[in-house]
Amino acid sequence: MRVVITGGGTGGHLKVADALIEEYHKRGMKPIFIGSVNGQDQEWFKDDKRLYKAYFLETRGVVNKKGFGKVASLFQIFKGINICFDIFDEFDVKTVISVGGFSAAPATFTSILYFGCKLYIHEQNSVMGTLNSITSKFAKHVFSSFDPKSVVKDYPVSNEFFDNARIRDELNTVIFLGGSQGATAINDFALKVAPTLNRLGLKIIHQTGKNDYDRVAKEYENLKINVDVFPFSKDISLKMSEADFAVSRAGASTLWELCANSLPTLFVPYPHAAKDHQYTNAKYLVDRDLAYLCREENLSEELLIEILKKDNFSISKKLVNSINCDGAESIVDLINEGK
Numbered sequence: 107m108r109v110v111i112t113g114g115g116t117g118g119h120l121k122v123a124d125a126l127i128e129e130y131h132k133r134g135m136k137p138i139f140i141g142s143v144n145g146q147d148q149e150w151f152k153d154d155k156r157l158y159k160a161y162f163l164e165t166r167g168v169v170n171k172k173g174f175g176k177v178a179s180l181f182q183i184f185k186g187i188n189i190c191f192d193i194f195d196e197f198d199v200k201t202v203i204s205v206g207g208f209s210a211a212p213a214t215f216t217s218i219l220y221f222g223c224k225l226y227i228h229e230q231n232s233v234m235g236t237l238n239s240i241t242s243k244f245a246k247h248v249f250s251s252f253d254p255k256s257v258v259k260d261y262p263v264s265n266e267f268f269d270n271a272r273i274r275d276e277l278n279t280v281i282f283l284g285g286s287q288g289a290t291a292i293n294d295f296a297l298k299v300a301p302t303l304n305r306l307g308l309k310i311i312h313q314t315g316k317n318d319y320d321r322v323a324k325e326y327e328n329l330k331i332n333v334d335v336f337p338f339s340k341d342i343s344l345k346m347s348e349a350d351f352a353v354s355r356a357g358a359s360t361l362w363e364l365c366a367n368s369l370p371t372l373f374v375p376y377p378h379a380a381k382d383h384q385y386t387n388a389k390y391l392v393d394r395d396l397a398y399l400c401r402e403e404n405l406s407e408e409l410l411i412e413i414l415k416k417d418n419f420s421i422s423k424k425l426v427n428s429i430n431c432d433g434a435e436s437i438v439d440l441i442n443e444g445k
Contacts (some may be wrong), residue, residue, distance in 0.1 A: 113210035115145035186212025260433035
């Protein structure tokens with residue numbers, strides 16, 4: 107009898123999948139992962155030794171598609187459901203954990219149709235995604251760090267972010283984070299404020315995303331400013347731990363990683379995120395005096411400098427209690443108990 111973990115497409119979904127896979131691995135259990143050939147799923151989990159098997163199906167997103175594109179995407183989902191039925195039969199699958207994203211559609215729908223199978227959903231964001239909105243009524247539990255009704259509120263953040271956490275009582279280094287894909291607006295803003303931060307004696311760490319790395323690195327060279335600039339790093343928890351303040355997008359996984367690291371942050375939500383969920387993600391923290399929030403079009407050097415002068419030591423202290431380190435453990439405990 108095997109557990110299936112499904113979903114992905116982007117780093118936020120895949121980070122949750124990774125945390126749950128790691129928790130099962132610690133318990134000597136090897137789940138099956140079902141994702142997509144599109145998106146980042148294969149980069150994360152192809153040949154992953156913690157998994158019993160990994161399947162990557164031909165699936166694409168349906169949302170925002172029109173006409174033939176929508177029909178083709180739906181056909182791929184139906185085709186994927188047939189494949190999942192065979193997988194569920196072969197390995198006697200009784201539990202499916204969906205972390206959302208278009209990659210999750212075939213296995214999630216199969217869990218609803220497959221006799222004796224229980225579906226659990228982890229919703230990362232403050233606004234529920236389209237797939238989860240459709241399937242959540244069939245789930246035994248929907249886990250959400252933004253929903254007070256959730257039986258497990260702590261986000262499944264990897265322990266490394268807690269292990270490298272510290273209270274920030276001084277300001278020496280600012281980190282800019284655009285998410286796994288990078289963010290041109292944040293990259294351009296970092297380049298704009300870099301001379302001022304440099305004059306103030308502040309160090310800069312900058313994750314650019316792979317597509318914009320060459321341009322940004324060259325610009326720092328032209329500015330003659332020594333910056334720790336990189337496209338993406340699997341050791342991002344260590345990079346965060348070196349920083350005393352962050353400017354970041356507000357994807358849920360990054361948001362809760364920053365909380366786990368006790369790192370005060372100015373969140374600049376991606377303006378085109380579905381249902382504006384990055385804004386509402388960040389506002390959840392701002393309403394609790396745990397972060398700062400600014401729309402991309404209002405971002406300015408003056409605003410950042412003003413925020414850097416504020417009492418961020420108090421925010422760092424309060425962030426310690428904003429999330430516990432046992433999110434993945436609590437979710438797997440509940441699932442294994444069949445609750």
